[in-house]
Amino acid sequence: MALTKPDTSVRQQDTPVSTKRSAGFPLASLLLGGLALGGMLITIWMAFLYAPTDAVEGPPQRIFYLHVPVAWVGMLSFIILTICGVVYLWQRDERWDWAARASAEIGAVFLSLALITGSIWGKTTWGTWWTWDPQLTTTLILWFMFIAYLMLRSYMGRTAASARSGAVLAIIGVIDVPIIYESAVWWRTLHPPKEIGVAGALPSEVVLTLMVALVSFTLLYSFLMIQVYQLQRAQTLAERLRALVE
């Protein structure tokens, strides 16, 4: 797999792209994949069999154990995307840009799922699929930020200018994350307020199930990050090698 001659090493932004696979990733990937799968199975069991049925909302309340973790991963992805973008601007090492792109792609998927599951839950609780509530609206804005980032990166290609523009967009977009988190406190909203950490707000089984779900989905995000990062790396290498032979 490795090329033998130095003239085939591919460089951009002073960062060489090796054709060798990173030795540490397959093991980490396997470990994270196994842990994520195990965590997901435990989460499903806890969400449906361990956690009690809500006296007011009934069975649809169990959407909470899915909706909250996917929304968390969506927001975490944008924070990671911004951190990677900032470090890229500082170090100009494109490995950070690959991580940023990977996080953006995964985040867009998870935030889409958060909006869909939230909408289904909203239909059962509020009787409507969508309402222009502050928390829903700010989440939709973050989703548009993800889409704008992915479209920008796709349009500009794998260039340094594209990476810089993406990082700047991420820095602007990340302002929305604390607004989403605090919107239920700052404004009158239909969305349930934060109940974790408030004494007596939720039964311990519910809190434990939610914590297991949050850890499991974070593990799944980490597993996906490794896969998509490797994909970004391989795509960059393929693109540059193609440019060499054309």
Added chain:
Amino acid sequence: MQGVNYLIAAYAVAWVGLFIYLAFIVMRIRGVRTELAAVQELVREQQEKTQN
């Protein structure tokens, strides 16, 4: 009963969505590996031509 349907719908949409995304990643990884092998072969051929 309708609430249970919504619960099933939410979990089904999320899990099917995640599996589709996983399958999409696997397909892209396979595609780029195939492409890399083909392009590396081309580079090797070019190197051999240059050496000769």
